[in-house]
Amino acid sequence: MKSFKADYVYPVCADPIKNGIVTVDDFGKIISVIDPNLLPETFNAPVEQVSGIICPGFVNTHCHVELSHLKGKIDRRTGLVNFIIDIQKSRGADHARVLEAAEQADLEMHENGIVAVGDISNTNSTIPVKANSKLYYHSFIETFGFLPDRATEVFNNALSLLNEFKPQPCSITPHAPYSVSKELFRLIQKHCDNGHNLISIHNQECEDENKFYRYKLGSFNELYARFGIDISYFKPQARNSLQSILPLLTTRQDILLVHNTCTNLKDIYFLKRFDQKVHFCFCPNANLYIEGVLPKIELFIGQGYDITLGTDSLASNNKLCILSEMRTIQEKFPSITTKQLIEWGTLNGAKYLGIDDEKGTIEPGKTPGLNLITGLDGQKITPETKVKKLA
Known part of the structure; x- marks a missing residue:
């Protein structure tokens, strides 16, 4: 499994999550989508920090x-x-x-x-x-x-x-x-x-x-x-x-x-x-x-x-x-x-x-693919904005 933490996670089925964490298995299935602010304790699993927006494929x-x-x-x-x-x-x-x-x-x-x-x-x-x-x-x-x-x-x-x-x-x-x-x-x-x-x-x-x-x-x-x-x-x-x-x-x-x-x-x-x-x-x-x-x-x-x-x-x-x-x-x-x-x-x-x-959405059990969008101005798309496939 891999976990990614981004400036924002856009599940699409819910509001964007600031500093959200998405965990996905080796087959691309979403295991969890976490808002750290709602966790009773620190998220301790290994996590890859990325800059930008994570959204579905x-x-x-x-x-x-x-x-x-x-x-x-x-x-x-x-x-x-x-x-x-x-x-x-x-x-x-x-x-x-x-x-x-x-x-x-x-x-x-x-x-x-x-x-x-x-x-x-x-x-x-x-x-x-x-x-x-x-x-x-x-x-x-x-x-x-x-x-x-x-x-x-x-x-x-x-x-x-x-x-x-x-x-x-x-x-x-x-x-x-x-x-x-x-x-x-x-x-x-x-x-x-x-x-x-x-x-x-x-x-x-x-x-x-x-x-x-x-x-x-x-x-x-x-x-x-x-x-x-x-x-x-x-x-x-x-x-x-x-x-x-x-x-x-x-x-x-x-x-x-x-x-x-x-x-x-x-x-x-x-x-x-x-x-x-x-x-x-x-x-x-x-x-x-x-x-x-x-x-x-x-x-x-x-x-x-x-x-x-x-x-x-x-x-x-x-x-x-x-x-x-x-x-x-x-x-x-x-x-x-x-x-x-x-x-x-x-x-x-x-x-x-x-x-x-x-x-279409980042939800547990789905295999939507994960994209990382970088080069944003705040959350606005710019000429420098790029997409990278994460999963």
């Missing part, structure tokens, strides 16, 4: 490990439509190179204190990486199909890929409002009604997504034309994309809305009229990479929905590090506290993935 709820070979190959701030085009042009690569990059990405996340990942998959390339990883993975088998007559074919292909991933945790999910037809949404909804099937969908990543749904205007028309997709059947909805597709989403499964760059208060209030079990995920560094714009994160706080954090892929980020996402949020939104960010990056993600019985 991070949960990355949105990643694309299979795109890791595209690091540095996609231009910055060209907008979402150009980003999609560049991804499609560049993603093809030798299988060995894709696998090697995915393995490196997996190791990078482990070293950056990430213990669990919600990962988007379009191919079977990452199955062996996940099977041998120290991290927990839930793979989202992503569907693309904006043409109604292809819905059944696309869904059946997703089912086949899902069966390749099993018995690893996995589910079928729609990619985004602009890439999934109503017919395909309904097939996924029916699938969700018949068993456990987490949903993770890209949501409102740019203003043109809303413009397309409201008026059938903007750059998405050019995207469909480029890929030879006839969208003459599509009728604008006179409302934002989230409001348009929400009735097509399951009410029986947890739903992660990812990015939310252009989600507004009207969208959030619209959500409250429905019964969906919604969580929001923010990937700020990817938003800055692709669009140069951040979501209005403060709008989402106190609305009754859990917030989680993701890294997106190395095609749209320099690193796969939840602390780096926290740093960007605190820099741009200084009223958001480190305590809030740690909850978003640990417990909330674990709850969404359904692994909060093991991860």
Whole structure:
């Protein structure tokens, strides 16, 4: 067993403990969490003194490990439509190179204190990486199909890929409002009604997504034309994309809305009229990479929905590090506290993935992983703040 004493321990399930002591066994199971001020006598066991905050391992709820070979190959701030085009042009690569990059990405996340990942998959390339990883993975088998007559074919292909991933945790999910037809949404909804099937969908990543749904205007028309997709059947909805597709989403499964760059208060209030079990995920560094714009994160706080954090892929980020996402949020939104960010990056993600019985909080009996956050200004994250995996 090892015991660590830090300036603060953030159990997440309770208030931060000043000079807290955490004891963990050789398998990472938490034995005890102690507030020395409440001990009747001095803690006499050997203890390693560390400077900084001890918190649970991070949960990355949105990643694309299979795109890791595209690091540095996609231009910055060209907008979402150009980003999609560049991804499609560049993603093809030798299988060995894709696998090697995915393995490196997996190791990078482990070293950056990430213990669990919600990962988007379009191919079977990452199955062996996940099977041998120290991290927990839930793979989202992503569907693309904006043409109604292809819905059944696309869904059946997703089912086949899902069966390749099993018995690893996995589910079928729609990619985004602009890439999934109503017919395909309904097939996924029916699938969700018949068993456990987490949903993770890209949501409102740019203003043109809303413009397309409201008026059938903007750059998405050019995207469909480029890929030879006839969208003459599509009728604008006179409302934002989230409001348009929400009735097509399951009410029986947890739903992660990812990015939310252009989600507004009207969208959030619209959500409250429905019964969906919604969580929001923010990937700020990817938003800055692709669009140069951040979501209005403060709008989402106190609305009754859990917030989680993701890294997106190395095609749209320099690193796969939840602390780096926290740093960007605190820099741009200084009223958001480190305590809030740690909850978003640990417990909330674990709850969404359904692994909060093991991860997300520092409690006896759990194996959440332990991270040490150093280089703080008081308890504020700074450019010098780093994370080190303790257990």
